[in-house]
Amino acid sequence: MSSIEAAPWRADWIALLQALRERVGQPDNDFGWTPWADAAAAKAELDRLLGLLQVGGPLDRGVLALLFAPTGVLQELALSSGWAEDDLRLAAVADRLLAADGEGAP
Numbered sequence: 883m884s885s886i887e888a889a890p891w892r893a894d895w896i897a898l899l900q901a902l903r904e905r906v907g908q909p910d911n912d913f914g915w916t917p918w919a920d921a922a923a924a925k926a927e928l929d930r931l932l933g934l935l936q937v938g939g940p941l942d943r944g945v946l947a948l949l950f951a952p953t954g955v956l957q958e959l960a961l962s963s964g965w966a967e968d969d970l971r972l973a974a975v976a977d978r979l980l981a982a983d984g985e986g987a988p
Contacts (some may be wrong), residue, residue: 891983896936898972898975899928899931900932901972905972913959915959915962956973
């Protein structure tokens with residue numbers, strides 16, 4: 883398993899997931915195209931990921947990559963809820979973090 887453990891980008895991942903948690907918790911999100919029943923379910927999954935990062939536990943990079951993937955759960959939520967541009971910005975940050983962590987770059 884390729885994981886994010888003691889990476890210097892852990893704080894950046896935490897900030898990104900916290901911003902995402904706030905976004906999925908906004909009213910009027912349409913969860914119809916996601917596996918999440920509602921905002922509470924989405925936030926619970928993000929809280930689980932945040933908890934792993936905050937205690938220094940390993941987190942599978944694939945989980946993060948899939949979360950932000952094109953046509954993935956976040957993109958589907960964003961498109962159906964009217965915040966596709968925000969999703970693109972969040973995904974761009976995730977892409978940079980995944981690339982930096984995977985290559986050992988700063």
